[in-house]
Amino acid sequence: MTLPRKELFDLPEGVVYLDGNSLGPLPKGAAERAARVIEAEWGGELIRAWNTAGWMSLPERVGNRIARLIGAPEGSVATGDTLSIKVYQALAAALKMRPERRVILSDSGNFPTDLYMAQGLIDLIGKDHVLRTPAPEDVAAAIADDVAVVMLTEVDYRTGRKHDMQAITRLARANGAVMIWDLAHSAGALPVDLTASGAEFAVGCTYKYLNGGPGAPAFIYARPDLIEKVQPALAGWMGHDAPFAMELGYRPAMSTERLRVGTPPIVQLSILDAALDLWDEVDMEELRAASLALSELFIAEVEARCPALRLASPREPGQRGSQVSFRFEHGYAAMQALIDRGVIGDFRAPDIMRFGFTPLYLDSADVLAAARAIADVIDNRLWADPKYRTKSRVT
Numbered sequence: 001m002t003l004p005r006k007e008l009f010d011l012p013e014g015v016v017y018l019d020g021n022s023l024g025p026l027p028k029g030a031a032e033r034a035a036r037v038i039e040a041e042w043g044g045e046l047i048r049a050w051n052t053a054g055w056m057s058l059p060e061r062v063g064n065r066i067a068r069l070i071g072a073p074e075g076s077v078a079t080g081d082t083l084s085i086k087v088y089q090a091l092a093a094a095l096k097m098r099p100e101r102r103v104i105l106s107d108s109g110n111f112p113t114d115l116y117m118a119q120g121l122i123d124l125i126g127k128d129h130v131l132r133t134p135a136p137e138d139v140a141a142a143i144a145d146d147v148a149v150v151m152l153t154e155v156d157y158r159t160g161r162k163h164d165m166q167a168i169t170r171l172a173r174a175n176g177a178v179m180i181w182d183l184a185h186s187a188g189a190l191p192v193d194l195t196a197s198g199a200e201f202a203v204g205c206t207y208k209y210l211n212g213g214p215g216a217p218a219f220i221y222a223r224p225d226l227i228e229k230v231q232p233a234l235a236g237w238m239g240h241d242a243p244f245a246m247e248l249g250y251r252p253a254m255s256t257e258r259l260r261v262g263t264p265p266i267v268q269l270s271i272l273d274a275a276l277d278l279w280d281e282v283d284m285e286e287l288r289a290a291s292l293a294l295s296e297l298f299i300a301e302v303e304a305r306c307p308a309l310r311l312a313s314p315r316e317p318g319q320r321g322s323q324v325s326f327r328f329e330h331g332y333a334a335m336q337a338l339i340d341r342g343v344i345g346d347f348r349a350p351d352i353m354r355f356g357f358t359p360l361y362l363d364s365a366d367v368l369a370a371a372r373a374i375a376d377v378i379d380n381r382l383w384a385d386p387k388y389r390t391k392s393r394v395t
Ligand SMILES: *Cc1c(COP(=O)(O)O)cnc(C)c1O
Pocket: 082, 083, 084, 085, 110, 111, 113, 114, 153, 157, 182, 184, 185, 205, 218
């Protein structure tokens, strides 16, 4: 498809939306689909809808659509729950696969919930496991033969720095460690080839670049040849081989479905399914080229206009995901002033102003408008207005 395709989204007038890396906008058709599911299916069909409206097979169908976007085969992606839970499941299964090893290796740039889930799991199993978090650039050197699991987020949520998925997975496998990739900032942002990587697990969310809406279900991939070795830590009935046999004992499904837990969120899954319609036509290489062109233009424009802002993302395009971050001492207030002027990005402590580039609905005119607005905020010290200082719960 020719990018951008703004007409496929319901975006408010006068807004330049640079936060699709955190919450994607509303795709056209999604609200209608949700209304149909609620009114006609739930309201009209009641419980029959599990069969008559295809609710029961929806998690699997949506999983297959996501699989295509991350270089995974049909049947290898299960959907549901939240990313935090999927991280936990992948970690627990990975540790079971390396019972003689004690180290979970991640990095200090990882998203806090991924690290918290690892700490919580270590506390629960009460063994002498440890979580190591070297700086992202030191991870490769820290992969040794005592590491049970390497758990990394491919694209750093703060800086946009991208790990070399293929090289790190090779190192992990050469050292006998299980590899888990978090694709939160990769799925729908850049081409991913899970099959080529050989990684055992991958997880991700769908409310960021995939535009599935707030609270959209997460996904988990397990390498197909491993599925019988994957022991589900959360042995819920939807992961059972025959949920409606109502057996007293747990018997996991002989597929990725064993990584499901409970009743799927049908309304959210339907919205995500509608959001994925447009992704069927997206060529990820083309999207990546457009994303880097927008990001390069943004960096050049902001650096030319605002010397006070320091680039926090790698300068080399190949080492970035689909976001650009700048450091600025008054970053929080500056971002609030910017949002007031219709340019929506976000702030990540301590001083990062973060901007996501999503070529499905952004073009170079948007990038230029954003750079001009940033210069206005900085040059005219608009951030100094006390009303921009009060922190909201979500930054
Ligand atoms: C966004 C994000 C999460 C969020 O997890 P939820 O359970 O969906 O709230 C987790 N990990 C990473 C790396 C993220 O970027």
